[in-house]
Amino acid sequence: MPVVIPLVALAMGTFVAFWYDAPRAGHRFVTDLGMRTGLRVDHDTADLVSRRGRRRMRAIAMGFLIGALAGTVPGLVVGGLGQEIVWWVAGAAAGSGAGPLVVHVRDIARITVEPGPRAAVLRPRRLLDFLTPFELGAPYLGLLLPAWALVVVLVSGQAEPVGSAGTAWVVTGAALAVVVTVVAVAARRFVLHIAPPSRSTIRLTWEDAMRGVALRDIGATAVGTSWALGGLAAFQVAVTWPVELPLPLVGATVLIFGAATGLLAALVVNAEGRQGPTRRFLRLYDDNAAVTGGPP
Amino acid sequence: MIIEVDTRSPVPPYEQVRAQIARYVAGGTLTDGTRLPTVRQLAGDLGLATNTVARAYRELEHAGIVVSRGRHGTFVTDRATADGAPGTEADAAARAFVDAARRHGLDRAGAVALVERAWPTARAG
Numbered sequence: 001m002p003v004v005i006p007l008v009a010l011a012m013g014t015f016v017a018f019w020y021d022a023p024r025a026g027h028r029f030v031t032d033l034g035m036r037t038g039l040r041v042d043h044d045t046a047d048l049v050s051r052r053g054r055r056r057m058r059a060i061a062m063g064f065l066i067g068a069l070a071g072t073v074p075g076l077v078v079g080g081l082g083q084e085i086v087w088w089v090a091g092a093a094a095g096s097g098a099g100p101l102v103v104h105v106r107d108i109a110r111i112t113v114e115p116g117p118r119a120a121v122l123r124p125r126r127l128l129d130f131l132t133p134f135e136l137g138a139p140y141l142g143l144l145l146p147a148w149a150l151v152v153v154l155v156s157g158q159a160e161p162v163g164s165a166g167t168a169w170v171v172t173g174a175a176l177a178v179v180v181t182v183v184a185v186a187a188r189r190f191v192l193h194i195a196p197p198s199r200s201t202i203r204l205t206w207e208d209a210m211r212g213v214a215l216r217d218i219g220a221t222a223v224g225t226s227w228a229l230g231g232l233a234a235f236q237v238a239v240t241w242p243v244e245l246p247l248p249l250v251g252a253t254v255l256i257f258g259a260a261t262g263l264l265a266a267l268v269v270n271a272e273g274r275q276g277p278t279r280r281f282l283r284l285y286d287d288n289a290a291v292t293g294g295p296p
Numbered sequence: 297m298i299i300e301v302d303t304r305s306p307v308p309p310y311e312q313v314r315a316q317i318a319r320y321v322a323g324g325t326l327t328d329g330t331r332l333p334t335v336r337q338l339a340g341d342l343g344l345a346t347n348t349v350a351r352a353y354r355e356l357e358h359a360g361i362v363v364s365r366g367r368h369g370t371f372v373t374d375r376a377t378a379d380g381a382p383g384t385e386a387d388a389a390a391r392a393f394v395d396a397a398r399r400h401g402l403d404r405a406g407a408v409a410l411v412e413r414a415w416p417t418a419r420a421g
Binding site: 113115116117118119120121122123124125193194195196197198201204285 | 297299301317331332336337338340341344
């Protein structure tokens with residue numbers, strides 16, 4: 001119980017910091033994305049992207065707060081420092097990913113284009129036009145840890161009967177991780193296909209750039225949430241399992257495996273997302289120079 | 297590769313879509329085997345009704361420029377890029393000749409006779 005108060009305070013503090021940083025984050029969204037992609041931009045488009053960036057940051061802040069607060073509830077029910085922290089992290093990760101996804105979809109749905117010229121790319125869109133193969137597979141990678149914890153539960157089922165509290169929390173965490181991954185994969189396909197009608201090529205290219213950001217947000221959310229939930233399961237297995245089984249070894253393996261997998265996935269998703277792969281979607285346009293104003 | 301549609305134009309949107317794709321194929325920008333976006337994707341991106349894009353694709357298919365392979369998608373056909381296929385340079389030249397023949401009051405038989413007479417003497421290649 002005592003750890004809940006700092007966790008709630010941390011959630012509130014993070015929310016306030018993100019919320020008030022949103023206007024600056026909106027400007028950064030335009031300049032960062034512009035620099036990374038090299039896209040041409042006009043005043044109207046810069047204004048629109050800035051507003052979308054600001055709303056994205058506020059959605060992250062709100063999602064983080066709601067997710068973290070929701071995550072403290074199971075932690076309170078279960079009790080124990082490890083449980084409270086991992087549920088808090090899982091909730092915050094899920095919330096901070098769901099928020100911008102909702103805002104992205106709502107922003108697109110709200111865009112209406114008056115009669116006149118519209119532009120579109122005459123190419124089928126694929127996820128690989130926006131994500132690296134690693135980013136494409138990252139959500140599935142995040143499932144490795146919960147899956148491993150489930151295997152350990154099944155292997156050691158004699159010592160810890162199915163239906164016991166320990167088993168229930170491992171299975172719950174792993175099942176939630178699967179649900180999060182399935183939702184993330186479906187959300188990526190949905191975001192890939194939705195598009196607002198664009199008046200110009202400039203607007204079209206920026207919509208694709210923002211689509212790339214949304215797709216990477218979804219991937220990072222899935223990895224972060226699954227990693228936390230897998231960490232929960234691993235923590236359960238490693239700490240509370242009967243000691244007569246070689247579970248300290250199994251638990252250590254799970255923790256190390258989870259830390260390595262999650263850290264690697266999170267780092268690559270974030271680091272690569274900030275660099276070259278944001279330009280991947282330019283392959284949809286035959287003449288990069290025409291949309292970026294310079295050579296690729 | 298960008299496709300543009302102006303909904304204020306007197307040319308119907310389906311015809312604008314059809315003509316641009318045909319032009320891309322005739323110009324060699326879209327080569328045989330190239331997959332086109334789905335009707336739903338293109339309609340959504342352009343803010344048009346699905347039926348509008350579907351009609352453009354249907355007309356392109358009737359002209360032999362594209363072929364629909366069910367759930368695999370719509371592809372540019374190899375016939376479309378062959379000499380004389382709709383949308384190619386030879387096709388455009390034939391249409392221009394027919395227009396000229398009509399302007400000069402020739403009927404179909406007269407126009408064909410002109411071609412027959414010119415064929416042996418015209419320079420090949």
